[in-house]
Amino acid sequence: MTLSDLNTPDIDVDLLIIGGGLVGSVLAVALENTPIKTCIIDKGEDIDLSDADFDGRAFAISASNKNLLAAIGLWPVLEKDASPILEIRVSDGPSLLALHFDHKDVGDQPMGIMLENRHLRCALRDRLSSSQRARVLAPASVEALVNAPGGVQISLVDGRVVRAQLVVGADGRGSQTRAQAGIKLTRWPYPQTGIVCTVRHQRMHMNIAHERFLPSGPFAILPLTGDALGVQNRSSIVWTERADLAHVILDLDEDAFRSELMRRFGDFLGNIEIIGSRYAYPLSLQFAERFVDNRLALVGDAAHGMHPIAGQGLNMGLKDVATLAQVLAETYRLGLDIGGSQALSQYAKWRRFDHAAMLLATDMLNRLFSNDIAPVRIARDVGLAAVNAFPPIKNLFMRHAMGVSGDVPKLLRGQPL
């Protein structure tokens, strides 16, 4: 069967992206300056971004992914809402042995930025709604997908037919695209829940991020900018708690919740006040057996989901985007098939090591630090102090977290495709 034997498509594009979350949307924007025509479909209704709370999440975005946002033209819109991360202080419970990263040790650029989910989503939505090259269909979902030589024909539930050379699955952790392709998933849940909220504090955060390892999991205090209502001195909290205890904590009244938070936060920023709602995210680690299939590539959480201990889930997804966009743009330029096996295996090979290393690192860190076993605690504290006292190792960690080490795709260096 060839594509011409199938129904005449209503929409004929080079690339169909299933899932218009952050990762899928950034991919469409990244390809805007290439001749590659894209279409995104998302099952979601249009979310009301005027709600200041949205889902409470704010992301630590690495320096290299900030370069990506700049290279695709989103930075001028986002800059005012982005809070630079100048230092990171890591401590193990009450131990005095700690690890301190300062951006000045590796250059003059911040190590990363903090950006609220709602700001990034708004910027992407505005950009895509005026795009000449990327089309967005939402709400929409796939009913059937037929592979044929030279492309894929996709029937949508609403009866429309899309034809593309390549399908990208960017439909998140529960990816149906991955399941329909028969790609196996390895998954184990952590007995932990991520509690997320935003606080306002008396003193300035000085753009310092704090990560405290507590027996039930990491507790992160992440610096935000002031908000549109003029509320200054804000930080985002990602508080990992035992899953059974998290429910009890989330149900506490405001005063009791605040005092539990204060016990972990401390008083170094003065008095704190919780702004807005509390959110809960069940945590798990999962990875797809492979990231490509016949005319299919997986990106973002559809390919890999990890513990937020190092704030790397979205960062990894954006690195997938930078890599795939470069491979596709170069393949197209050479007049080759963007859905062909050569392009897909180049993408999979380029990302393989980084994925495996990051999944392993986040899982090991969580296992090592989320307990209060005395010998383990002593060993890890000595480890933290040793890394802190040895600048070459410390700088290596910093460069890796900033995403500027290894074979870095063009967009992550801030260069156009």
Ligand SMILES: Cc1cc2nc3c(=O)[nH]c(=O)nc-3n(C[C@H](O)[C@H](O)[C@H](O)COP(=O)(O)OP(=O)(O)OC[C@H]3O[C@@H](n4cnc5c(N)ncnc54)[C@H](O)[C@@H]3O)c2cc1C
């Ligand atoms: C508490 C917490 C804190 C975090 N902090 C950080 C951080 O600081 N830094 C960081 O890098 N990462 C962080 N992460 C991870 C980050 O949130 C995710 O990695 C990222 O949001 C994944 O984006 P995505 O676009 O791949 O998937 P999603 O955001 O899940 O988007 C998937 C999209 O696909 C659509 N969809 C789903 N199924 C279908 C279908 N069948 N058809 C059509 N559309 C479909 C959905 O509607 C959605 O829009 C954190 C995660 C948590 C839980």
